[in-house]
Amino acid sequence: MYGSYLRWIPRAASLLLCLLFWQLAASGHWNLGLVTFANVPTPLAVIQAALGLGDSGKLAQHLSSSLSRVFAGYLAALIIGIALGLAVGRSKWAEDVLLPPLEVLRPIPAVAWIPLAILMFPSSELSMVFITFTGALFPILLNTVHGVEGVDPRLIASAKSLGAGRRAILLEVILPGAAPSIITGLAIGMGTSWFCLVTAEMISGQYGIGYYTWESYTIQNYADIVVGMLLIGVLGMGSSLLIKCLGGLFTPWHRPRGKA
Amino acid sequence: MAPTTGKSLMSVMQIPEGRIDIRQLSIVLGEGPHAFEAVQGLDCQIEAGQFVCILGPSGCGKSTLLGALAGHLQPRSGHLKVDGAQVSGPSPQRGMVFQHHTLFPWRTVRDNIAFGLKMRGIGKAERHTAADEILALVGLEGFAERWPDQLSGGMQQRVEIARVLINRPRLLLMDEPFGALDALTRLNMQELLLDIWTRIRTTVVFVTHDIDEALFLADRLLVMSSRPGRIIEDLRLDFPRPRTTELVTSHEFSRLKRHCLELLRHEDGRQLPRLNPLGLPPENKLPRFAL
Structure with a gap:
């Protein structure tokens, strides 16, 4: 038996090993040919930088500005992504009209949006929200489309035979049927939304984790860069986990198959 | 007042519901050059409250007929009436049970x-x-x-x-509902179905390719030919009810089974793809636009 509690041991050990490798490589200024750790700050330096950021009293402001931007962009992506996804998945007409422009927009990276976002939106705050929105939109949209198209047509036929109208089919069959896939899209979208944050906050004037990371780079404060990177990683992971847990509460019938 | 209400209630009770009228029914499946007639010029009347089994080789259009009765498939020509009303679209009056649960x-x-x-x-x-x-x-x-x-x-x-x-549907339409079950469970389910049917009386149209199952369950057995589906035999089965598993070893049962086997054997061994009540089995669609 490989109990669920026992699994935390290798997980923690794996993280510790990575940290150990980092400490050794950075303090020893390893040069591995292709990559060199000569100028990489050590974990201890990073921890000191993190404590420094905590003491400066700006951490809360950085965090709250970033969180509110990600939250606003993500919420908009959630509403628009699911609505468009349902339309594209259910109607051939909507697919033909909506999908081609969306497919052209999808590969455009967040950085490329910066100039237009500044021109298009009245405030830099809104431009930043827009850029996190573009990051989250496509995973949510595509997973919703995928989920809607994956609903068994026999279930829809059965619902019709039991007296369900169009509205009931959407609410009782399509949405719950697509829910597991939509939740996967939401978890991925949460990650990409954080992913785009640094890009978005290049526009920012003073606050935000992304801004902090970018600013540390411009003033060559390497330990601070890593603090910013780790903060984004941890926050992104945490919010994705939160989405997954919430999703699990909404889909109690859905149990992903374990590894055999 | 009370007696009249009672009387009118009685008269309502006495009109059995679920009479099926099929005239010159043709159903086309597929599109463009791949279109074909799954059912062609089919005529059939089924009385209210009857238990009818449709037996036929794979792909003969028996499930297609069921799909049309349920309202999931549109006939190309001919008419399809239940209690005098044209079938148009699915309705809770015509319940459908698929081979795999939905x-x-x-x-x-x-x-x-x-x-x-x-x-x-x-x-x-x-x-x-x-x-x-x-x-x-x-x-x-x-x-x-x-x-x-x-x-x-x-x-x-x-x-x-x-x-x-x-x-409380007028019709209970069943598309090989026990086909995916193991032999023992299937026998139990057949007896259970007959038991339920004595309590909730509706017209049952039961599609199967299991001869034993059809003979055991039905009041009337329709045998369909290979594609395009036509009815080639119409048998009344007068085995007394309630039926038990002993029936399947009786002489008359064996005689009818042999008869059905011969009918189905006459249909040459062309193997056709299975059809289902929603039309054709799903094909592998071409990859959609950039998804």
């Missing part, structure tokens, strides 16, 4: 069964009482709170049948 995985057994009542706008307490009642009828008391995935194949089909019967 229970909603996101609803408990009880909520699955009560779905039809919910669609009619009946309150929660009332529909739960009705669901529990019919759940007992199919022998699944105590399973109301389970998810469909937690039941065995036989239990899932029982829930499926209960979910259709809660609407």
Whole structure:
């Protein structure tokens, strides 16, 4: 038996090993040919930088500005992504009209949006929200489309035979049927939304984790860069986990198959 | 007042519902150059309250006929009437049971069964009482709170049948409902179905390619030819009810079985792809635009 509690041991050990490798490589200024750790700050330096950021009293402001931007962009992506996804998945007409422009927009990276976002939106705050929105939109949209198209047509036929109208089919069959896939899209979208944050906050004037990371780079404060990177990683992971847990509460019938 | 009400109620009770009238029915499946007639010029009358089995080789169009009766497929020509009204689109009056269950995985057994009542706008307490009642009828008391995935194949089909019967349909349409079950479970389900049918009387149209099953269940047996489907034999089965498994070893049963085997053997061994009540089996679609 490989109990669920026992699994935390290798997980923690794996993280510790990575940290150990980092400490050794950075303090020893390893040069591995292709990559060199000569100028990489050590974990201890990073921890000191993190404590420094905590003491400066700006951490809360950085965090709250970033969180509110990600939250606003993500919420908009959630509403628009699911609505468009349902339309594209259910109607051939909507697919033909909506999908081609969306497919052209999808590969455009967040950085490329910066100039237009500044021109298009009245405030830099809104431009930043827009850029996190573009990051989250496509995973949510595509997973919703995928989920809607994956609903068994026999279930829809059965619902019709039991007296369900169009509205009931959407609410009782399509949405719950697509829910597991939509939740996967939401978890991925949460990650990409954080992913785009640094890009978005290049526009920012003073606050935000992304801004902090970018600013540390411009003033060559390497330990601070890593603090910013780790903060984004941890926050992104945490919010994705939160989405997954919430999703699990909404889909109690859905149990992903374990590894055999 | 009371006697008249009683009398009118009686007269309502005496008109059995679920009479099927099929005239010159043709159904075309597929599109463009791949279109073909799955059912061609089919004529048939089925009386209200009859248990009719349709027997035929794979791909002969028997499931297609069922799909048209349910309203999932549109006939190209001819007409299809239930109690004098043209069939147009699915309706809770014509319940459908597929080979593999179509229970909603996101609803408990009880909520699955009560779905039809919910669609009619009946309150929660009332529909739960009705669901529990019919759940007992199919022998699944105590399973109301389970998810469909937690039941065995036989239990899932029982829930499926209960979910259709809660609407008191005129027709119960069944597309090889026990085809995916093991032999023993299938026998139990056949007896259970007959038992339920004596309590909730509706017209049953039961599609199968199992001769024993058809002979055991039906009042009337229609044998269909290979594509395009036509009716090539129409047998009345007068075995007394209630029927038990001893019937299948009787002399008359064996004689009829031999007769059916010969009929089906005459249909040359062309292997046709299986059809289903929603039309053609799903094909591998071309990859869509950049997804």
